[in-house]
Amino acid sequence: MTSPEPGTGTHPGTSTDPIRVAVLGAGGKMGRHAVRAVTDAPDLELVAELGSADSLQKVLDAGASHLLDLTVPQISPENVAFAVQNGLHAVVGTSGWSAERRTRLREQLADHPQVGVLIAPNFSLGSVLASAFAAAAARHFPSVEIIEMHHPDKVDAPSGTAVRTAGLIADARSEAGVGPSPDATTHDPDGARGALVDGVRVHAVRLRGLEAHQEVLLGGPGEQLVFRHDAFDRGAYMPGVLLGLRTVASRPGLAYGLDAYLDLG
Numbered sequence: 001m002t003s004p005e006p007g008t009g010t011h012p013g014t015s016t017d018p019i020r021v022a023v024l025g026a027g028g029k030m031g032r033h034a035v036r037a038v039t040d041a042p043d044l045e046l047v048a049e050l051g052s053a054d055s056l057q058k059v060l061d062a063g064a065s066h067l068l069d070l071t072v073p074q075i076s077p078e079n080v081a082f083a084v085q086n087g088l089h090a091v092v093g094t095s096g097w098s099a100e101r102r103t104r105l106r107e108q109l110a111d112h113p114q115v116g117v118l119i120a121p122n123f124s125l126g127s128v129l130a131s132a133f134a135a136a137a138a139r140h141f142p143s144v145e146i147i148e149m150h151h152p153d154k155v156d157a158p159s160g161t162a163v164r165t166a167g168l169i170a171d172a173r174s175e176a177g178v179g180p181s182p183d184a185t186t187h188d189p190d191g192a193r194g195a196l197v198d199g200v201r202v203h204a205v206r207l208r209g210l211e212a213h214q215e216v217l218l219g220g221p222g223e224q225l226v227f228r229h230d231a232f233d234r235g236a237y238m239p240g241v242l243l244g245l246r247t248v249a250s251r252p253g254l255a256y257g258l259d260a261y262l263d264l265g
């Protein structure tokens, strides 16, 4: 009998071998937290730390079984394609994974049916729940808008979380047969109404002092419901990072959103 692949135990941490993790973007703000979290986890082993000057060959030389991508939107698809081609599972926190990029990745995965990839626009449990609750509520309100607020060093806009939330809202409304909000397309000659993502207005604030925050505003006649989530520290994402690393090998194919690994009822 062959021994199980690392990290494929029925329950997290039950396989005998540690999950061998290479962290890409290890010197970045997320990467530094992830390096600590992986090092501290008894069932995980940090085998490689890569920055922008490193060759991906370092991942293979280190014998990694899992790649954790916390880099930049321009390079992330290349990193994940490398993982898939080499039979490594990948957990991806980097933003910028558009529908086109996900389609291309699914095509790559078709040739490697044993490989699992998780693209998690947000690893924080609170954020995932807030987006799910907002999507469930959005079918009952005519108006819905998203305000995402981040530190000014963020390279992309709108945030991956806001794009994902808009997608969930659009799907929920479509399934309920209510369609996009009629209020999303009001007169907007100067672009002051924000980006239109899957039929949902998204406003991006970049402000010194902020970390990562999002509000989904739902409006109906005479009332407003607001779902707000605040991440004050990057530690908020680490339980989700570890859950992703422990689960991805047992979920071949592409999972988009950490909710795929959670029982949200």
Ligand SMILES: NC(=O)C1=CN([C@@H]2O[C@H](COP(=O)(O)OP(=O)(O)OC[C@H]3O[C@@H](n4cnc5c(N)ncnc54)[C@H](OP(=O)(O)O)[C@@H]3O)[C@@H](O)[C@H]2O)C=CC1
Pocket: 024, 025, 026, 027, 028, 029, 030, 031, 050, 051, 052, 053, 054, 070, 071, 072, 073, 075, 092, 093, 094, 095, 096, 120, 121, 122, 123, 124, 160, 237
């Ligand atoms: N999913 C989630 O829950 C979260 C996702 N994010 C996302 O994660 C990503 C990283 O965020 P953050 O840590 O704040 O960003 P940082 O700018 O702090 O870090 C990015 C890192 O990527 C590295 N990098 C760039 N190119 C490469 C490359 N080719 N190979 C390896 N490393 C590379 C940089 O290394 P170097 O310094 O050597 O150039 C840098 O250390 C962003 O897309 C962000 O939106 C952020 C928070 C939570």
Ligand SMILES: O=C(O)C1=N[C@H](C(=O)O)C[C@H](O)C1
Pocket: 095, 121, 122, 150, 154, 155, 158, 159, 160, 161, 162, 211, 212, 213
């Ligand atoms: O860059 C960040 O900081 C964050 N990026 C992710 C995103 O784009 O949604 C997750 C979180 O919002 C923090």
